[in-house]
Amino acid sequence: xxxxxxxxxxxxxxxxxxxxxxxxxxxxxxxxxxxxxxxxxxxxxxxxxxxxxxxxxxxxxxxxxxxxxxxxxxxxxxxxxxxxxxxxxxxxxxxxxxxxxxxxxxxxxxxxxxxxxxxxxxxxxxxxxxxxxxxxxxxxxxxxxxxxxxxxxxxxxxxxxxxxxxxxxxxxxxxxxxxxxxxxxxxxxxxxxxxxxxxxxxxxxxxxxxxxxxxxxxxxxxxxxxxxxxxxxxxxxxxxxxxxxxxxxxxxxxxxxxxxxxxxxxxxxxxxxxxxxxxxxxxxxxxx
Amino acid sequence: xxxxxxxxxxxxxxxxxxxxxxxxxxxxxxxxxxxxxxxxxxxxxxxxxxxxxxxxxxxxxxxxxxxxxxxxxxxxxxxxxxxxxxxxxxxxxxxxxxxxxxxxxxxxxxxxxxxxxxxxxxxxxxxxxxxxxxxxxxxxxxxxxxxxxxxxxxxxxxxxxxxxxxxxxxxxxxxxxxxxxxxxxxxxxxxxxxxxxxxxxxxxxxxx
Numbered sequence: 001x002x003x004x005x006x007x008x009x010x011x012x013x014x015x016x017x018x019x020x021x022x023x024x025x026x027x028x029x030x031x032x033x034x035x036x037x038x039x040x041x042x043x044x045x046x047x048x049x050x051x052x053x054x055x056x057x058x059x060x061x062x063x064x065x066x067x068x069x070x071x072x073x074x075x076x077x078x079x080x081x082x083x084x085x086x087x088x089x090x091x092x093x094x095x096x097x098x099x100x101x102x103x104x105x106x107x108x109x110x111x112x113x114x115x116x117x118x119x120x121x122x123x124x125x126x127x128x129x130x131x132x133x134x135x136x137x138x139x140x141x142x143x144x145x146x147x148x149x150x151x152x153x154x155x156x157x158x159x160x161x162x163x164x165x166x167x168x169x170x171x172x173x174x175x176x177x178x179x180x181x182x183x184x185x186x187x188x189x190x191x192x193x194x195x196x197x198x199x200x201x202x203x204x205x206x207x208x209x210x211x212x213x214x215x216x217x218x219x220x221x222x223x224x225x226x227x228x229x230x231x232x233x234x235x236x237x238x239x240x241x242x243x244x245x246x247x248x249x250x251x252x253x254x255x256x257x258x259x260x261x262x263x264x265x266x267x268x269x270x271x272x273x274x275x276x277x278x279x280x281x282x283x284x285x286x287x288x
Numbered sequence: 289x290x291x292x293x294x295x296x297x298x299x300x301x302x303x304x305x306x307x308x309x310x311x312x313x314x315x316x317x318x319x320x321x322x323x324x325x326x327x328x329x330x331x332x333x334x335x336x337x338x339x340x341x342x343x344x345x346x347x348x349x350x351x352x353x354x355x356x357x358x359x360x361x362x363x364x365x366x367x368x369x370x371x372x373x374x375x376x377x378x379x380x381x382x383x384x385x386x387x388x389x390x391x392x393x394x395x396x397x398x399x400x401x402x403x404x405x406x407x408x409x410x411x412x413x414x415x416x417x418x419x420x421x422x423x424x425x426x427x428x429x430x431x432x433x434x435x436x437x438x439x440x441x442x443x444x445x446x447x448x449x450x451x452x453x454x455x456x457x458x459x460x461x462x463x464x465x466x467x468x469x470x471x472x473x474x475x476x477x478x479x480x481x482x483x484x485x486x487x488x489x490x491x492x493x494x495x496x
Contacts, residue, residue, distance in 0.1 A: 030436055030466045067436030069471055097437035148387055148411065187346035188390045220390070221346025 001175045003138050003210045005061060005091035006111035012060045012091050014178070014210045014243050019266055020257050021061060021243040023093050023114075023212070024054030027080065028065035040071045044083030051084045057248040058257075058276075062088065063116060064105075065095035074104035081105045093140075093245075099127045106135040113137045116245070117180065120145035120159045120166075129170040138176040139167070140212050143199075149182060153199040156181055160203050175210075178243060179203055183213045183232070187221035193232060197239050204240030212243045230256040237264065251280075291318075291327040294359065298331035301351030303358040310359040320366035324403070328356050328363075332401030336485030346394065349484065353397035360400070375402060376495035379421030380430035381409030382464075383441040388434035391464060394484040395430060402488045404428075415441070415448035422454045428495055430487070431477075433464040442467075443475035459494040463487060 002015035014021045027050050029036035038046050051062055062084060066076035073096060081092055093114040094105045102115060117140035118128035132139045141163040143156045150156045160179045167177050181199040184192040196218075200211055218232045219225035230252050233244060237260045246253055258276050261267045294309035306328075313323050335352045338344035380396050382389050389411045400406050407421050418429050429449075433439040442462050449455045462472055463481045472480035478494055481487035 033468075065436070067466075069436065069439060069466075070474065097435070144387060185346075185390060188350065188393070190347075223345055 001208050001210060003175050003178060004112060005114055005138060007085065007089060007091045007113075008110050010089050010091065010111075016240065016242060017266065018242075019060075019261050019272070020237060020241075020264075022059050022248045022253075022257060023061040023063050023243060023245045024050075024057075024059030024248050025063050025214075025245045026050045026054055026247055026249065027063060027084070028095065029068050030065065036068050039066060039076055039080065040068050042076075042079060044080055047080050047083050048087045051088045054248050055088045055090060058254050059090065059248040061091050061093050061114060061243075063093040063095050063245055066101065067096060067098075073098050073101040077101040078104040078108055081109065097124075099131060102128070102131055106131060106137060109135070114178070115139040117142050118163075119143075120163045122146060125163070125166045129167055129172055132167070132176065133171045138178060139172065140180050141167070141177045142180040143182060149184070151195070153195060153202045156195075156199040157202050157206055160207060160209070164207065164209070174207070178210045178212045179207070180212045180214070183215050183217040185217055185220040186228075187219075193218050193235075197235055200236055200239040200241055210242045211240060212245060213241055214245045216246065226250065226252050229253070233257065234260050291323065294323065294327035295331045295334075298328060298352055298355045298359065299335055301348065301355050303351075303355040306355045306359040307362060310362045314362070314366065320363045324360070324363055324367065328359050329401060329403050332356050332398060333488075335401075336398055336488055340483065340485045346390075349394060350397070353394075353401055356401045357397070375399075375404045375492065376428050377405040377407065377426045378428040378430055378491065379407040379409055379418060379424075379426035380432075381413030381418070382411045382432045382434075383438050383445065384412060384414050385441060386433045386435055386438040386464075387411045388432070388464075391434070391484065392430070392432040395432070395463065395481070395487045398484045398488045399430075399491055402492065404491065415445040418445045419448050419452045419454065422449065422452075422458045427458055428491060429458055429460045430481075430491070431460070431462045433462075433467060436466045439464065439466055439471065442477065446476050461487065461490060461494060 002013050005012045027047050029039055035046050064080050066073055066080050093116050094102055095116040096102050115137050118124045119142045143159040145159050150159050164174050164177055181196050186193045215233050216229050219228035258273050262270055262273045267273055297305040339349050382392050396406050396408055409417050431442050460477045461479045461481055462477045469480045479490045481490045
């Protein structure tokens with residue numbers, strides 16, 4: 001299945017026969033004090049810098065979160081989106097649980113955006129899916145429901161099916177739903193990553209939809225997180241993950257994803273891999 | 289089996305050895321309260337210190353806490369009110385709308401290791417449930433939120449405590465990734481704890 005995102009003429013296609021898509025996660029004021037305080041004052045210079053840096057590092061979509069306690073989230077999300085569209089030309093992903101904020105940003109967005117996210121909770125689906133329909137946006141569907149996190153791959157598949165069905169009821173086609181089978185941390189329960197990987201395989205086989213992970217969750221509380229994160233990404237990609245919210249400015253993530261594309265047969269004549277290598281060599285030579 | 293050995297086994301997360309040690313110490317006539325304070329609680333304090341210093345990682349904290357709990361359950365029948373320094377009774381949970389409970393569980397285990405009585409309200413806890421816990425004798429509330437979108441419900445709980453006339457009967461401590469000291473102040477919480485180990489220290493100060 002192919003999911004199409006766009007901003008004006010620029011289109012990004014997500015699917016098993018296309019290069020893996022990185023959603024740049026850095027425009028998020030959670031735990032970033034300076035960014036939060038500048039955004040809260042309506043100053044989007046840092047946001048724009050983050051946008052440029054992530055696109056330069058290979059992000060094909062940019063996530064924008066404007067959740068700052070006590071601030072006017074609809075105005076901030078819309079403002080940040082406008083600021084980002086002023087400097088880069090790739091599709092955006094609006095990251096909020098506030099439907100007013102989502103609507104404010106979607107209303108001014110020229111193209112097919114991604115909404116991050118709905119869960120399979122009744123209230124969430126009935127709030128977010130109509131917005132997706134109204135603005136023609138795609139949606140990340142996280143497979144938690146009113147009972148919490150489904151413990152097994154079979155139950156996660158069922159929740160994914162419920163999400164797709166409800167989306168259909170609202171007129172949102174399955175290719176516009178990107179299922180997030182949940183990256184939970186292994187430090188609290190060492191079977192959690194395996195359950196997620198098995199869920200990806202099962203959902204890929206049964207539903208064939210695109211899938212996203214917030215992959216860096218997996219290593220919380222452990223040393224040498226980067227190594228765990230990239231190994232997890234590689235394993236998940238081999239099972240059918242097609243998109244991830246991550247930090248493209250981390251060199252290991254960039255290179256791991258390029259190598260995965262190459263090994264999954266999505267890099268003809270290894271051209272992207274070689275080109276990226278040359279770019280790294282050039283950057284090294286310039287800083288030396 | 290001496291207390292030092294139990295202490296070491298808690299730090300290393302060896303639950304069966306801790307159980308054996310506690311049994312041996314009880315059989316040798318040692319006071320349950322002494323075993324609790326000088327071996328179990330002291331060991332969890334050390335685990336917390338190592339975690340704060342970055343020497344210990346989450347799984348090590350979990351396995352130590354499990355070893356501590358194994359020893360504690362053997363001691364419980366022998367413990368009398370005077371044995372235990374009544375550290376306090378804390379009702380803990382993730383706020384309404386938030387299902388992320390790793391941090392909350394760690395804090396609960398560390399507090400239990402520090403001698404607190406725990407009322408674990410679980411995840412997605414409504415303000416009214418915290419209010420009920422205070423009616424049941426909790427003198428401390430611990431709230432966790434991992435999402436910017438759910439943290440506002442911390443303020444709602446504090447408002448509910450005020451409305452119930454209970455705000456001065458209980459201390460409120462909050463934590464979670466998006467939570468900051470300033471946010472804690474802005475909603476009228478008593479304290480912000482950045483991690484599980486400092487939560488223990490701060491909880492002790494709050495109820496002292």
